Every structure is written in C-alpha cells, then in structure tokens.
Amino acid sequence: MIDLRSRRLPNVLTLPGAVVILLVAAGAGQLRPALVGAGLLAGGYLLVHLAAPAAMGAGDVKLALGLGAVTGTAGASAWLLGAAGAFVVTAVAGSVLRVAGRGAASLPHGPSMCVATLVALATVSV
Structure with a gap:
C-alpha cells in the first residue's frame, strides 16, 4: 500500500x-536455495535499476531479496513464476488503467512483485 501511495518501499519493510x-x-x-533465489532476483533487478534508474527503484531491488528468497525455497518453478509474473502483472495493470483512461506515466512495481510471489507460492504448493 505504501508503494501505491508514495512510490517508495521503505527499508524498514x-x-x-x-x-x-x-x-x-x-x-x-x-x-542455500533461499540465498540463490535472493541473489538471482535481486541481482537482475539491480542490473535493471543501474541501467535505467527511472524504470526500477532501489526499493524494488531490496524487496526482491526477500521475495527471491521465499520463492527460491519453493523451487525453480515458483521462482520463475514469481519473477516473470511480477512484470506481467505490472504490464496488465498498466494496460487496464490506460484503457480506463486512468493511465499513469509509471506504476509502482512492488505490489506486482508481491502478488506474483503469492500466486507462485500458492500454485506450487497446491
């Protein structure tokens, strides 16, 4: 909710x-799988952040540490679904907002990361 309102992900979270x-x-x-998952996801997000800071915030990189770790413990399929799903959710949300005439210049990515991680964990654990 904080990311939706302020476009920031606080370090305290x-x-x-x-x-x-x-x-x-x-x-x-x-x-080990938690560290691998955290490193891979946060590393990928860090590369995007360094290449295009306006496209990916540092808070997203830090959030990726925890989300990558939790999906890493659930296995490669959960990790892949969570990682790819975050971008899909952001893209779909942006498209829906544009069609509704409420398109924003940018969308916070943190909520999509969290939704995709929950879906990945629920899907894999079923």
Whole structure:
C-alpha cells in the first residue's frame, strides 16, 4: 500500500523482511536455495535499476531479496513464476488503467512483485 501511495518501499519493510525470510529458511535447512533465489532476483533487478534508474527503484531491488528468497525455497518453478509474473502483472495493470483512461506515466512495481510471489507460492504448493 505504501508503494501505491508514495512510490517508495521503505527499508524498514524490505530489509528486515528479507532477513526474517533468510533466518526461517536457514532454520528449515533451506538457506542455500533461499540465498540463490535472493541473489538471482535481486541481482537482475539491480542490473535493471543501474541501467535505467527511472524504470526500477532501489526499493524494488531490496524487496526482491526477500521475495527471491521465499520463492527460491519453493523451487525453480515458483521462482520463475514469481519473477516473470511480477512484470506481467505490472504490464496488465498498466494496460487496464490506460484503457480506463486512468493511465499513469509509471506504476509502482512492488505490489506486482508481491502478488506474483503469492500466486507462485500458492500454485506450487497446491
């Protein structure tokens, strides 16, 4: 909700969330897949952020740490669905808003990242 209103993802939410997810993964014996998932997703987001800072905020990069970790523990298919799904959700939301005449110059990506991660986890765990 914060990202929707202010277009910012506060460190107080993103970084502690990633740490908690990594600690839980470590306790469950899943630290390696969590670290791989976090590194791959956050690394990809970091590359986009560095290449085009207006297209991807630093908050999205930090959020990707936790979301990549949690989908990493669920397996490669969950990770791929979460990673690709975030961009699909953002694109669909932007298209719907444009058709409705409410198109914005840019959309916050954090909510799409969270929705895609939830869908990926629900899909894989079923």
